[in-house]
Amino acid sequence: MNKKSLIQISLIIILFFISFFFLKIFYKPNISQNESNKKTQVTNLQNQSKFKKDEEKQNLIKDIKYNSNYSGGKNFEILADFGETSYEDPDLMFLTNVKGKIIFQDKEDIFLTSKYADFNTRTFETTFIENVKVLRKDEVITGNNLYLVFELDENELKKDPKKEQNLIRMSQNVEFKKSGHNLKADIIEIDLITKNSKIYMYNEKQKVIVKSKVK
Numbered sequence: 001m002n003k004k005s006l007i008q009i010s011l012i013i014i015l016f017f018i019s020f021f022f023l024k025i026f027y028k029p030n031i032s033q034n035e036s037n038k039k040t041q042v043t044n045l046q047n048q049s050k051f052k053k054d055e056e057k058q059n060l061i062k063d064i065k066y067n068s069n070y071s072g073g074k075n076f077e078i079l080a081d082f083g084e085t086s087y088e089d090p091d092l093m094f095l096t097n098v099k100g101k102i103i104f105q106d107k108e109d110i111f112l113t114s115k116y117a118d119f120n121t122r123t124f125e126t127t128f129i130e131n132v133k134v135l136r137k138d139e140v141i142t143g144n145n146l147y148l149v150f151e152l153d154e155n156e157l158k159k160d161p162k163k164e165q166n167l168i169r170m171s172q173n174v175e176f177k178k179s180g181h182n183l184k185a186d187i188i189e190i191d192l193i194t195k196n197s198k199i200y201m202y203n204e205k206q207k208v209i210v211k212s213k214v215k
Contacts, residue, residue, distance in 0.1 A: 060084050064095060068124050070150050073105030074192065076124060080117065091122040098128060100148070107195045110168070111135040112146065123156065125149045134170060134190075138179050141188055144172035150192065166192035184209040 064083040069075050080095035100112035112135075114128035128146040147169045156163065168190040176183040176199060185208045189198040199208055 064093070066119070066121065066124070068150075072193070074150070075103040076150065077101045077103070078117075078119060078124075078126065080119075083119075091120050093119045093121055095119050100126070100128070102192070104195070108137040110190070112148070114146065123149075123152065132170065134168070136190075140177045141170055141174065143170040143174040143188075146170045168192065180212060182211040 061083045062081065064080040065077070067075070067077045078095075078098065078100045080099070081097035082095070084094045086092035086094065095117040096115070098112075098114045098117040100117075102110040102112075104110075112128060112133070114132040115130035117129060118127045120126070126148045128148070130144060132143050132146045134141040134146065147167070149164055149167055151165050152163060170188045171186065174185050174188050176185065176188055176197075183199060185199045186202045186206075187198075187200055190196070191198075201208060
């Protein structure tokens, strides 16, 4: 092997070792830094998740109870096992396992139950949702959705003069049972002033289904 070839081989070996040490020194810390960044990101996500869960727990209220009196001697009471306030609307509360009661001085009281409800803590406007049931004397009304509103104050009426008041409206899979009669309809409304009921279908061409039991 001549001297020139030996020098070339030596240079190649030296370059190899230089490259090896260069990669070891400069690239390893970068890998460690990337791993550290990943660990930091995971920790941050875990902390955010924990904070969100803690915040949700703080937002959940147990054993809800509200009561309000209205003109004509009406009194409304609503209870729930749990309530969660809305982030978008501070007056709105989402209730679970709900019971309601409307007390009248001169008529039969009305009892309401449902799985969930959207409840306005300021106006007491309530939408009962899922497994909704209404009891009044010998009447039983069931459905998926019930809207309840009492009389509104002047500010609410100024916003919307045509807004409904003093009304119960049951809708979706509605069934009405009373002393030997069974009715199925789209909507049942109860006027909280006259206490009269109105039963009808969305489509006027369709008829309310009525079944009577002959004694």
